[in-house]
Amino acid sequence: MTDTAHTLGTSRTLWELVERRAALTPDRPVLLQEDRVLTFGELRERAERCAAGLYGRGVRPGTVVAWQLPTRIETAVLSFALARIGAVQSPVIPFYRDREVGFALRESKAEFFAVPGVWRGFDHTEMARRLGARGVFEAYGSLPDGDPAVLPPPPADGTGVRWIYWTSGTTSDPKGVLHTDRSLIAGGSCLAHALHLTADDVGSMAFPYAHIAGPDYTVMLLLYGFPAVMFEHFALPGALAEYRRHGVTVAGGSTAFYSMFLAEQRKQPGRKLIPSLRLLAGGGAPKPPEIYHAVVREMGCQLTHGYGMTEVPMITMGSPDDTAEDLATTEGRPPAGMEIRIADGGEVRLRGEAVCQGYLDPAQSAAAFDEDGFLITGDVGHVTASGHLVLTGRIKDIIIRKGENISAKEIEDLLHLHPEVGDAAVVGLPDPERGERVCAVVEQPPGAGPLTLAGITAFLREQGLSVHKLPEQLEVVEALPRNDALRKVLKYKLRERYGPAGAATPS
Structure with missing residues (x-):
């Protein structure tokens, strides 16, 4: 990590990080979407004006604001506007419908709910009204606006809970995961530290910004001062034109994304799919070693894979200077400050600044941590002599025959x-x-x-x-x-x- 990035990583709050980056490189782009460009300076200015508009509507420090918005420049601006006020944000994946959205609104006690209106044929505003959501407003083409002079000072403490993220709820109702500005900054710093990126890189967001990966990735942009292309709707081969037009050097998302890129590459094996691409990076799901070798062999770029979860946005990450064996067979190494404990039976447990504060439900929080304060992940693995983490599955994925x-x-x-x-x-x-x-x-x-x-x-x-x-x-x-x-x-x-x-x- 560069000295500048390391210094920025000590920011107490996300808003402090935005201000410090905007002061350093106000004219450099941070977000690219089709023909639109947002600079770091414009991000600060637009977010502060949006914060003033929200403040005029009654949003105050500690107010719970849910938002269900696509991966879009306006979404990032709104999120940082809420960070400027010190509100509590509850991002909701835009593909969720009545059951999941209703649960999130009820459990978080959201006082406001930002929606995109009719998006991809579905009326989110009507759903919000059907669910009895409070303070519903649309935030797609335009955002609340006001004079920043009305705003109170920005939050100075980054250790209070200001984020409620939702687990996927694959076996039961979702869990509301409690994060702080500092836990999100720590997660993004882990990603940035491992990938060795520079101000000359161009990243990409092909995943929902409402996912925990949204702030994870944006923190990395703020630390290193480079831009990312945002995809409101990601599909291949349609998205390839934007990757090529903006000269994306770093792409990815998860194992499924690697497979999609590989499938496209195999249609024209003699021609590099994205000429500027030098690195695929991601996490969120297991990566078979053969996927790593196929990407390097067929796409002509490096692949680094990591380990994260809603509760801990970034735990370990592969680095481009790791050996091919480690990149193929491990999840990378943890950064300084992330402790990994392998408990009886091989279960992985975690402690560090990037770990969440627990769950909305106190009973779930009590069951989530052991007596030493380590988060119980439910994943099984071991740490190699070089400090790399190998995951062998989840406890519930161990088949007893x-x-x-x-x-x-x-x-x-x-x-x-x-x-x-x-x-x-x-x-x-x-x-x-x-x-x-x-x-x-x-x-x-x-x-x-x-x-x-x-x-x-x-x-x-x-x-x-x-x-x-x-x-x-x-x-x-x-x-x-x-x-x-x-x-x-x-x-x-x-x-x-x-x-x-x-x-x-x-x-």
Whole structure:
């Protein structure tokens, strides 16, 4: 990390970080979207005017403001306007509907709710009214505006809870995760420290800004003073023109994004997909080693992958100067200040400034931390001699077959080596004789030949997988179920579909 970035990383609040960066490089761009450019100086000025407009509507320090907005320049401006006031923000992924949105509004006790109006054919304003939301206003093409002279001084303390993020709620209602300005700055600093970026880079945001990755990434821009291209709607090959036009050097998002870029690259293997691209980076889901090797080999750029969660936006991150073996098989190293403890059974536990303050529900908070204040992640792994973290799965992804523990990730990584497999998820299903049986669910790439259980098990045996770990059920699907943020596979849906309730017949 450069001296300037390190100094900026000591900012107490996000607004202080904005002011310090704007003073350093006011005319440099920070956000690019189609033909629009927002500079660091303009971000400060527009956010402060928006803050004044919000203040005129009754938003005060500590007021809870929910917003459900797409990845857009106005969204970032609104978010920093709320940071200028010291309000409590509750970002909601724009693809969520009545159930999730209603839950977030009720649990956070939001006094205001910013929506995009009709966006991608769905009327968010009408949904907000249907849910009885308070203080509903649209913030898409225009934002509240006012004279900054009315504003009180900006917040000076970055350790108070000013953010409520929501977990995906894949098995139950979402959890409201409590963050501070300092925990978000610490997370973004981890990302910036690992990637070795410079002011000459051009990043990209192809994920929802309302995801925890939004501030994570924006902190990195503020620390290093370089811009990012924002994609309100990301789809390939349509988005490639914007990557090329703006000369993006750093792209990514998650494993699903790597796979999408690879699929496009394979359509024209002799031509580099994005000529300026030198690095794919992301996290949010497991990365099979073969994906790393395929990106480096076929796309001609480096791939660094990290480990984060809503509760801790950045835990570890691969670095471009890591060895190929570490980049392929680990999640990178933690930054200074992030403590990793491997508890009994291999469970990963965390303590550090980037860790959340807990949950809205005090009972959930009490259960989330151990007696030494470490966050209990539910992930399983180990730390190598070089300090790199290797994740082997989640506790609930450990399949217990006839008393033997089986890692779903180990099988998934081997399945990705099969030429007729595009993506794969392995789950344990209840079985009266074995306790659990191993079920492999796979997507196939275009033009792939048929797959059979016998063929898959023969391939896995050739790769050296022990016989007791071989899948006993194979399901081939057109598309694995994924969430709307980082396209993470939703295994609970596979368990529901192929478990006792789904009563699918083994292939």
